[in-house]
Amino acid sequence: MMKSMSLFAAIFMFATAGAGSAQDAEAGKAVFKKCVACHQIGPDAKNKVGPVLTDVVGRAAGSIQDFKYGKSLIAAGEKGLVWSEETLAAYLENPTNYLQTYLDDPKARSSMSFKLKKEEDRLNVAAYLTTVGSDETAAEEPDTAVETRTVEEVIADQVFTEEFMSDPANFAAGKELWFAQCTHCHGFKAYPGKAPKLKPAKYKPEFVFKRIYKGFKKMPAWNDVYTIDEIRQIVVYVKGQGFAP
Numbered sequence: 001m002m003k004s005m006s007l008f009a010a011i012f013m014f015a016t017a018g019a020g021s022a023q024d025a026e027a028g029k030a031v032f033k034k035c036v037a038c039h040q041i042g043p044d045a046k047n048k049v050g051p052v053l054t055d056v057v058g059r060a061a062g063s064i065q066d067f068k069y070g071k072s073l074i075a076a077g078e079k080g081l082v083w084s085e086e087t088l089a090a091y092l093e094n095p096t097n098y099l100q101t102y103l104d105d106p107k108a109r110s111s112m113s114f115k116l117k118k119e120e121d122r123l124n125v126a127a128y129l130t131t132v133g134s135d136e137t138a139a140e141e142p143d144t145a146v147e148t149r150t151v152e153e154v155i156a157d158q159v160f161t162e163e164f165m166s167d168p169a170n171f172a173a174g175k176e177l178w179f180a181q182c183t184h185c186h187g188f189k190a191y192p193g194k195a196p197k198l199k200p201a202k203y204k205p206e207f208v209f210k211r212i213y214k215g216f217k218k219m220p221a222w223n224d225v226y227t228i229d230e231i232r233q234i235v236v237y238v239k240g241q242g243f244a245p
C-alpha cells in the first residue's frame with residue numbers, strides 16, 4: 001500500500017513539476033541573493049571573489065579581462081563555451097563536473113566552490129541573469145538600499161534562524177570570505193599572536209556579527225568592506241560545523 005502511494009505521489013509530482021517549470025526571473029532574483037557574496041551585477045558591478053555577471057548571457061566563459069579565472073574555465077571559453085540560460089543552469093549544478101564533461105578532462109577544476117542543487121532555482125536564476133544588462137533601467141542590485149540605521153540598530157536587527165545557519169550556501173560563501181580576509185590575523189596561517197584563536201562554540205551568532213560589523217579594539221570593523229549579508233555569511237562559517245581557521 002505504502003509503495004503504490006509513494007509511486008503515485010512521485011508520478012504526480014513529476015507531472016506538476018513539468019507543467020509548472022516555466023522559468024521565473026522574479027524568483028531568480030531572490031535566488032541570486034546566494035550569489036552576491038561573490039558576484040556583483042548591474043552597471044557599476046565590480047569583480048569580487050567571482051567575476052561580474054552583468055550581461056553574462058551571450059558572453060564567452062572566462063572572458064572578463066581583469067578577473068583571474070581558473071585554467072579550466074578559460075580553456076572551456078577557448079573551446080567555445082558561451083553562457084546561455086541552458087549552459088548557466090547546467091554549470092551551476094556542479095561547476096567542476098560541468099567543466100570536466102565539457103572539456104572531457106577528469107582533471108578539470110572550477111574555482112567556484114558553490115553548487116546550486118535545486119533545478120528550479122537554477123532555471124530561475126539563469127532567467128534572471130538574462131534580464132540584467134549594463135543599462136541603468138534593467139539593473140537593480142539586491143541589497144543596495146542606503147543604510148539608514150545606526151550601527152547599533154543594524155546589530156540589534158540581526159536574527160539568525162536555524163534555517164539560515166544551516167544553509168550550505170551561506171557556509172560556502174562565508175568560508176570564502178573568511179579565507180580572503182580573516183586569516184590575515186586569525187587562524188593557523190596568521191602570524192602568531194596577531195589575534196586570539198577564536199572559540200566559536202562560546203559565541204552566539206549575534207556576538208560574532210557584532211564583532212565583525214563594528215570591530216573591537218584591534219579587531220577592525222568590516223561594515224564598509226562587506227555587506228550585511230556577507231557578514232551574516234561569515235557568521236555562519238565561523239559558527240558552522242567544519243570551521244577550520
Ligand code: HEC
Binds near residue numbers: 088
Ligand atoms: C563562494 C563564491 C561564489 C558564489 C557563492 C558563487 N560564485 Fe559564481 N564564481 C565564483 C568564482 C570564484 C568564479 C570563477 C570560476 C573559475 O574561474 O573557474 C565564478 C564564476 C561564475 C560564472 C562564470 C562567469 C564567467 O565570466 O565565465 C558564472 C556564470 C557564475 N559564477 C554564476 C554564479 C551564480 C549565478 C551564483 C549564484 C547562484 C554564483 N555564481 C555563486 C564564485 C562564486
Ligand code: HEC
Binds near residue numbers: 178183208217238
Ligand atoms: C588586522 C587583524 C584582524 C583581522 C584581519 C580580523 N581580526 Fe578578528 N580580531 C582581531 C583582534 C586583535 C581581536 C581581539 C580584539 C580584542 O578582544 O581585544 C579579534 C577578535 C575577533 C573576535 C572576537 C573573539 C573573542 O573571543 O572575543 C571575532 C569573532 C573575530 N575577531 C572575527 C573575525 C572575522 C570573522 C574576521 C574576518 C572578517 C576577522 N576577525 C578579521 C584581529 C583581526
